[in-house]
Amino acid sequence: MTELMLPSNRWPWCLLWLVAAVALSACRPTPAASGQATPHVVISQLQATQSTATALPSATASVVVPTATPRPTATPTPTPMPTATPVHDVYVVGRGDTLGGIANAYGMTVDELTALNTLRFGDWLPAGEPLYVNSLIERQLPDVILIPDSQVVLGLEYLDFDLAGYIQRSGGHLSQYTEGEASAAEIIQAASERYFIGPRPLLAAMELLGGWVIGGPDQAYAYTAAGPLTLSWQVDYAARKLAEGYYGQLDGRRDWVVMNSGVRARMAPDTNPGTAAVLNLLAAVTPDAELEALLTSGRLAASYERLFGEMTGGVVMPPNGKQPSLALPFQEQALWYFSGGPHGGYGDRTSGWAAIDFAPPVAAGCWVSPYAVRAIASGIVVSIKPGELWIDMDGDGDLRTGWAIFYMHLDLDEAIEVGAWVETGQILGWPSCLGGISSGAHVHIARMYDGQWMPATGDVPFQLDDWVVEHGVIGASYSGMLVKQSNHDRLDACDCRVASRNRFPERPRLGGP
Structure with a gap:
């Protein structure tokens, strides 16, 4: 979903809206100097040992992995989803806006706009309030299922996955790659833990796009030429794209991707979050004219299976569909x-x-x-x-x-x-x-x-x-x-x-x- 504004000369109000947005930034992570997200957690600090890696932020050297948790045997089916309702864009009301003007700008009637937002005709529109409007997205991606959700998040599928050992056994370009004193495995592990994104889709996409995993590289960059060529930047970029696509779809707030040209394209209604993650990455780095052929060719699945064998997994959901009992975070309702x-x-x-x-x-x-x-x-x-x-x-x-x-x-x-x-x-x-x-x-x-x-x-x-x-x-x-x-x-x-x-x-x- 996108937040939109009508073209206008209301620049003073835009400044006020910017100030309000800053005031609401109450829970955003502190940006790193490089513009990357600050690493925020390791899998465990229990029994941690001091890392010998370089300036690249990485996980602790010791990870607590329980031995009694079996890998799930679910088949790689898409996340069950109800009949899809199109995700509308969000328009932020500006000073002087009217229902008629907003409706006209988005190809709607006033009745359609008021019904979509449960408004009464003539309701006062306070500046800064969000309204649903019709989306202006016209491009459509093919209906594909690329990967199950549990392969994308850093969860149960990775309890027995030794990333460093796997990269060394593969013997490709990654096994020889270093930045300073940091190995490729340390770089990828750091990004994986930073965004809670599993390393398999990162490696499968890297092999598909750049051939870095099991052979000599096909090109100088791992994913995209539109940025620094260092592996640390490339992997961080890819992990962010995967996380953005995954959670946008899981939360039901983003059913589209931004293509390489900057044009938005809508995903199929039943796209599962794992597939949305990969679509978001591939759409960003693949020329628009080549994207559909890539998505329907089965090349990503072939790349994955060449690296890891049969793709397994499923949805990520508690078995009873419920959370455990949780309490309010303050003593008795103390007027918080x-x-x-x-x-x-x-x-x-x-x-x-x-x-x-x-x-x-x-x-x-x-x-x-x-x-x-x-x-x-x-x-x-x-x-x-x-x-x-x-x-x-x-x-x-x-x-x-x-x-x-x-x-x-x-x-x-x-x-x-x-x-x-x-x-x-x-x-x-x-x-x-x-x-x-x-x-x-x-x-x-x-x-x-x-x-x-x-x-x-x-x-x-x-x-x-x-x-x-x-x-x-x-x-x-x-x-x-x-x-x-x-x-x-x-x-x-x-x-x-x-x-x-x-x-x-x-x-x-x-x-x-």
Whole structure:
């Protein structure tokens, strides 16, 4: 889904909208100096040893891999999806806009526009509000299934995969490649863990496009000539494209790709997230005129099977289709605020919209708040970085298996350390602006299952006690609601503190009126 504006001379309002967007950047990761996403987690810091790699950020040398978790035997079928509803674009209302003007710009009648957005004719249109509009995408990609979801995320399919050993056994260009003191395996592993993207699709696409894996390279670049030729840049670019396509489709907010020419093309309605990931990468690096032939030729599958054998896997979903019981992250409903609806677990474009935000009762800018954040579930502390905390709920210390919870913007309690077991309700720390970019002290919380960021809404919605997350405007980051199941109380996500809009209700006093 794309956010659009009508052509106009409203540049002062655009500046105001930009300021608002900056204010809402409460949970975005701090950009690295190179423009790449900052590496944010390792599979485990338990029993970690010091890395001898170079300046390239890489994972710890030791990874905890449970031996009792079998690989799933599901067949590589696409993610089951209901009859598709076209993903509409989002238009942001500007000052002076009218329903008639917006409808005309997108080939709609006023009745169609109002019905799509459940508006009444004559409703006031406040500047900055998002509206659904017809998409202007005309290109259509072929209906193909390229890869199952579980091969794309860094999950169960990779428990027994030795990337470094595989590259050395392959004997191709990668086995001899280095950047400084970093090997190709270290470079690819770092990107894989940075975006939670499995290395097999990275290698299969690299062999298809550049021939780097099992032979001499067909060209000087691994994926694309439109950027630096270093493997670190190329692999980071490819991993970002895979993550962007995967989670855009999984979250139901992006059913299109940007082709090599910059033109958008829509995917088939039943495209599974894994295929969407690969489509997003191949469309970006393949000349438009050659893309359809490449996608329908079976060459990617042949490349994959030549490297890894039969493609196995399936959807990434908890077996009962439900999340475990999770608690609110603060003690008793202490008048906290629901400050952010679904948005990126770690970056809106490169991770699923798995995260929601809560702000403490008293605004304090970026000073550490005195109101404690508590664990929403018990588990083992797997990874700690400034302001960031991963807790693995199944206790095996591996984020590739089972449920895990990510917290960001925490000033951590001294008792929280890697390897420690925490209980539900235990104090983890205090809201702050540590970790990523934040305009005010708050806590950011997201779920992961089997290496996949779990969308905060959808088939397995984020539920904390009796409160369930519901989406707002699809494609509008931070938009959403919390709805209490027992009485249908509703909180609307807002980067604000308005008691009637987004503050948790006071608990009734026992024996009171």
